[in-house]
Amino acid sequence: NAGVTQTPKFRVLKTGQSMTLLCAQDMNHEYMYWYRQDPGMGLRLIHYSVGEGTTAKGEVPDGYNVSRLKKQNFLLGLESAAPSQTSVYFCASSTRQGIFAGANVLTFGAGSRLTVL
Amino acid sequence: AQSVTQLGSHVSVSEGALVLLRCNYSSSVPPYLFWYVQYPNQGLQLLLKYTTGATLVKGINGFEAEFKKSETSFHLTKPSAHMSDAAEYFCAVSGTTSGTYKYIFGTGTRLKVLA
Numbered sequence: 001n002a003g004v005t006q007t008p009k010f011r012v013l014k015t016g017q018s019m020t021l022l023c024a025q026d027m028n029h030e031y032m033y034w035y036r037q038d039p040g041m042g043l044r045l046i047h048y049s050v051g052e053g054t055t056a057k058g059e060v061p062d063g064y065n066v067s068r069l070k071k072q073n074f075l076l077g078l079e080s081a082a083p084s085q086t087s088v089y090f091c092a093s094s095t096r097q098g099i100f101a102g103a104n105v106l107t108f109g110a111g112s113r114l115t116v117l
Numbered sequence: 118a119q120s121v122t123q124l125g126s127h128v129s130v131s132e133g134a135l136v137l138l139r140c141n142y143s144s145s146v147p148p149y150l151f152w153y154v155q156y157p158n159q160g161l162q163l164l165l166k167y168t169t170g171a172t173l174v175k176g177i178n179g180f181e182a183e184f185k186k187s188e189t190s191f192h193l194t195k196p197s198a199h200m201s202d203a204a205e206y207f208c209a210v211s212g213t214t215s216g217t218y219k220y221i222f223g224t225g226t227r228l229k230v231l232a
Contacts, residue, residue: 033220040126042207042224058219090160103149103168103211106220108160
């Protein structure tokens with residue numbers, strides 16, 4: 001059981017280049033999230049999805065786009081990378097099932113470290 | 118809106134000493150509260166969570182946390198620190214906007230365990 005898989009694990013970009021981070025989960029989870037982690041700032045939500053074909057903005061969505069064409073995949077795109085987007089990106093997923101839906105645990109991927117020069 | 122404040126970005130304890138990591142939350146509705154741990158170069162994994170009922174919650178690796186509504190706190194403790202506990206710890210609150218749950222994380226506390 002792989003859980004949440006993120007690719008690539010590392011990437012170096014030049015300012016202005018574009019790239020896509022892929023998140024894949026095999027747990028049939030409805031909810032998926034993209035966070036960025038920066039020193040002293042914890043995890044900040046970029047975008048999230050509550051189901052196939054749906055996406056929504058989080059706290060820090062500017063400069064990013066997402067798509068969820070298949071339930072198991074959640075893509076994070078940077079159209080024109082900037083140095084401020086240097087960060088570690090984490091994908092997470094959770095089910096919406098259960099009486100306490102908001103108490104469902106997030107399952108995280110191992111992270112993707114992105115450096116923009 | 119929900120928010121989380123973790124007091125102390127770095128905490129050092131001696132091996133065998135008490136671990137206390139502080140978390141205060143703000144929530145307009147009864148909160149769901151979590152502690153996650155992140156080991157170097159890994160993703161976050163759940164330590165424990167509070168949903169409802171018993172206010173003292175036990176988690177993995179000997180950690181526990183107590184939900185105190187009057188103090189809006191959810192501090193994490195462990196009676197005796199072990200070298201393997203060195204990691205970054207995140208407190209989180211789950212809240213709903215229009216029926217969709219989002220998870221808000223604190224800024225993290227890096228725990229160092231001294232031999």
